Amino acid sequence: MTAEDYTVEVPASKPAQTSVPVHPLLAERWSPRALDPATVLSDEQFTALFEAARWAPSWGNTQPARYLAARRGEPTFDRIHGTLSRGNKGWTSNAAALAIGVARVVDEDGEPMPYGEYGLALATENLVLQAVAEGLYGHQMAGFDRDAARAEFGIPAEFEPIVAVAIGGLGSLAGMPERLQEKELRPRTRKPLAELVFTDTWGQPRF
Template sequence: MRSDSRRAVQRPEPPADLDPLLRDRWSPRALDPDGAVTEAALVRMLEAARWAPSYGNTQPARYLVGPRGTDTFDRILALLVPGNQAWAHNAGALVVACAETENDKGPVPYAEYGVGLATENLVLQAVAEGLVAHQMAGFDAPGVTAAFDLPATIRPLVAVAIGVLGPVELLPEDRRERELAPRHRIPLAQTAFTGSWGHPFVPDNR
């Protein structure tokens, strides 16, 4: 079930004609410390990632998965920057997405792009589960490599906190404003062009 706290957050919504799965995706930090992320839900998220497209079907995405209460969770949490530790400890699971940069055929082309595609699938499946996911660059990637004895061909790229949305009051007071702040995106007219660069494909204010 989706938390009613989502409705209390005052933020502009994406266009109404987008699929609800896309409209509902955002990156909150206020996570319910009692909220559960089941193993079955995690498996579905990882399956969603596994079935993402990749260059030549190279499938470069690899994941370290730490459900709350496990040693893996604790070790990932310890490798987040302090600002992320302050809220991510309430996650139901912590995940680190990694890229396999080489396989038995040599360097894997577009490995980072493949991990991005796979991890967006994972995040959208989290939304489908009634959960939220927050992706983080703020973690110690070399520390992850050392702590989990990663091969030289595996590169940690992003950490993801997955959990149940909680009330904004769970956050320190100085972080609540950011949680409630309106979301902004560059207008479509500035991101999609046709004919020549800079000529909007859709010249509107969306």
């Protein structure tokens, strides 16, 4: 299949095919790369992403999640963009905002912070779902240089950069490499519940 076989429109919605209904915020969440370079986040929208992250649960209310964040056009956006992998740099320049999620992994007494990465994950899911609620999309990425991010922003040793996030509006497939077009149009899939949830003994499906 070639790029000519595709239309240039990304599906506006790719709802999850669930065994029972789930909340629309969950069903509609997906991670496009085709972002609209014209999308701009208002001050309130941008703040709300991180306010949502702030109210995520965490072990003992330790709140280990931190973020480096900026909107497109701000110098910090370009600095975050510079830490991304080559593949991610190719499409994230159209994002309305970029962020790097950082987890506290050592507490104030110099001891390992329990569940620091888990806390960051919960906060970042809140951030992404807030984006969905605003009619936006969040794409989380492992493809960035942690050491480069640490050096660029002076991240202390007791914190670990874990994830990068691009937030924006839905754009077009036009000009995207064929391999990325294929990913954008590919149906969303997940393993069945029978492979994920067990009862009585390990491997015995609950559903």
